[in-house]
Amino acid sequence: MFLHHVSRPRAAAALAFFVYGACALIAQLLCLQELLLIFAGYELFLGFSLAAWMAWVGLGSWLARRQPSVPLGALAGWAIPLLIANLMAIRLTKCVFGFGMLIGLLPMLMLTVVCLAPIGLAVGALFTWGCERSSARGGCGVGEAYLWDTLGAAVGGILYSALLAGRVEPHWTVVALAAPAAMVTVGLLPPHKRPLGLAVLVLAGAFAASALPGWTRRLQWRGYTLLAERTSRYSHLALAQTGSLTSLFENGLISAHVPDPAAYEELVHWPLLAHPAPRRILIIGGGASGSLTEILKHPVAQVDDVELDPAVMELLKPALGARDRASLDDPRVRFIHQDGRRWLAQTSERYDVILLQLPEPLNAQINRLYTLESFQLIRRRLAPSGLLAFTIPSSENYLSPETLYFNASLYQTLKAAFTSVEPIRPGSGLDPEGTRRVELVAGDPLLLLASPDDVRLELPLLLRRYQERRLRTSEVVPSYFPIKLDEQRRALLLSQLTATRLTGINRDFVPVCYAYAWRVWLAKFVSPAYFLGLLGLIGLVGCLLRLPWQRRAALTRAPGPMALFFLGCAGIVYETVLLLAFQAINGYVYWQLGFLFAAFMLGLALGSWRSVRRLSALTAHHAHQRLRALLLITGLEGLALVWLLPALQHLPSRLPALVPVGALLLITGLWLGLAFPLATRLSSPQRPSDVAGMLYAADLWGAGLGAFFTGAFLVPLLGLLATVGAAGLVLLAAAWRLPPHRPAVTN
Secondary structure, three states: OOOOOOOHHHHHHHHHHHHHHHHHHHHHHHHHHHHHHHOOOOHHHHHHHHHHHHHHHHHHHHHHHHOOOOOHHHOOOOHHHHHHHHHHHHHHHHHHOOOOOOOOHHHHHHHHHHHOHHHHHHHHHHHHHHHHHHHHOOOOOHHHHHHHHHHHHHHHHHHHHHHHOOOOOHHHHHHHHHHHHHHHHHHHOOHHHOHHHHHHHHHHHHHHHOOHHHHHHHHOOOOOEEEEEEEOOOOEEEEEEEOOEEEEEEOOEEEEEEOOHHHHHHHHHHHHHHOOOOOEEEEEEOHHHOHHHHHOOOOOOEEEEEOOOHHHHHHHHHHOOHHHHHHHOOOOEEEEOOOHHHHHHHOOOOEEEEEEEOOOOOOHHHHOOOOHHHHHHHHHOEEEEEEEEEEEEOOOOOOOHHHHHHHHHHHHHHHHHOOEEEEEOOOOEEOOOOOOEEOOOOOOEEEEEEEOOOOOOOHHHHHHHHHHOOOOOOOOOHHHHHHHOOHHHHHHHHHHHHHOOOOOOOOOOOOHHHHHHHHHHHHOOOOOHHHHHHHHHHHHHHHHHHHHHHOHHHHHOOHHHHHHHHHHHHHHHHHHHHHHHHHHHHOOOHHHHHHHHHHHHHHHHHHHHHHHHHHOOOOHHHHHHHHHHHHHHHHHHHHHHHHHHHHHOOOOOOOOOHHHHHHHHHHHHHHHHHHHHHHHHHOOOOOHHHHHHHHHHHHHHHHHHHHHHHHHHHHHHHOHHHHHHHHHHHHHHHHHHOOOOOOOOOO
16 A cells, blocks of 8 residues: 555655664563563663653654764664674673662662663664655655655564564564564665675674573573572563572562462461361462462362463473472362453452452552452452452551552452451561560561451450361461450551541552552652662763753744644653553553554554655645644543543453553554645755655654653552543643744744
8 A cells, every 4th residue: 555656765764664663662561671671661661761761762762863864774773783782781790789689769860761772772773864864865754764664663563462462582583573674684785785684684693593592581580599490471480599589570570479378378377267268269479489388278169270371380390399290180170371350350250268368569560450440350259258369568666658548559449349348467576375486577468457347356266266277377376366466456546547638549441559659669768878769860961961952942942743742742641541441441451552552553554654645735734734633632532531541441351451452552643644745844944854854853852751751650649540531631722822833943
């Protein structure tokens, strides 16, 4: 459709920009995947990484406006060596810290900005240089280049998620990128320069076959003995040992220790002892790491273990003890490899006890299992006297304000869904016989039990059940019960949890607990040394913003760049909110994210194609009017999403959420795609490199700003609905304040 009746130079340029778009997107995903491993999967830094990527690409595009251009055939080839160097640099930064350590906020931010600089600047500069060379040789104009760039990115997203992610190691993915890059380079360069394409392919192959990828990966595990690692469809998994303790890491974050009897016994035995006849048990999370062994000590008839990633059990099984491995083969145990919340929504089973063995809700993926909607779903899957139990970080004697808000948020959310909620707090002191001292340090978990019936935590009753079931435990022992069930301590804790005033309970579209968990995490890194880091970060950001600030008139007084800046900002906000809404509704479905992202990029490509076809017939005045109309339409879409997103939670079961969410993403991309060629029409008197550099930078800087504030602040503090509504209002204000068109745009 797009290449019908076009000249050979235009077709060649279109192919080059298509490959460029696909390679740039996959390179971005590879870099973000490596940063995710360093930053333990925290979404704040994914949002910041995305923002830093877009900022560097925009800056590279801007800086290349006045620099000599490069041959169009070298567009894709030059990025491969830079990508290899970038991946290695990201891995080597982990050598500064011990693996498994939580890196402070400022070091994370500074590492992100620095590590993404080389490849980001190169990708941005290559787009500007490519537009200059293409226009000079009768190839694509700036609007057409943007069209093929976005179309290539859509195809690249699909290929990465469907074929590469979790199936191909990063170093072999680089080889997969080098192959089309080499073909484009050979096809477009003069004969005497074609060896460059072969050199790119040879370099990528030599890198993948060498010991360098494995060597840099092992350096990331300094202080640990790396036993095994695997990149699955859902995360990067690693099994590492230090001393007698073996730890399972998922995206660099510890998800299980082996052996860790204290954690398993606390989570399992209190709720099962509180239930008179626990026959049917559901555990969501890491049951294979030891909890199953403890559950099977009770007279249970069936245990369903829901774990999304089957690779977790395959990797962890060799590290388990003999009893834990035997529990995996017990006929009463059934393993279900599915998202936990999706299983709760689909199954008709009723359980006596449901256990959530999950990390604290530091990101949206985990937080969706701690929301009111999730707790209401769990209540429907509990038997009349059933129990839900999970642990969260807390403290024995002193609850800091951050920890108190976090604990109170989950407690009050539980109270909104269940009739009875009882906490069991960490305790210390002498046992009743005075023979040994039970010590628990600050940070030990708070156990929360919830039920549609009364939760009975009576000391004589629990002691009798412990004896009747002939339990043998090492941590949860009868002499420990009076400490954990002390009425005065429990009453004090309940008064703290109920008296805390919150901004609201934790919901799918208003994840307040997500923000409270972040406050707990950030409070761990407050020290005077961080003020020095803050000054360094401010200086670095100031250097990055100096050039855009000097050229701010071009972004604020010209309608084209200003419109693209605000549309790019709102577009990434809409896209992020829609993806988070899809995750909350449909579960963690990693392979589908590529299709959702492709829907957005396809909308961009279709909008660009439609606009490019009619661009020659438009005057600058009409282009200005259409830009204003697009700002208004996209702003109204944001306000409409405030009403549409809650409606998605009530979709018929036979209609996949992928269909409506994908359609909304395509529509969002369509408006943004229409805008870019219109903006080039308002900048027609300038050189192609000036137009491409300015407009591409404005679009990406707006998107980077939106990505950072959406993931880091707006969604945790305001929720999805308020965030998308605020973005819509900003676009309406931008449409009202859009400056008039001038015959020439000055820099």
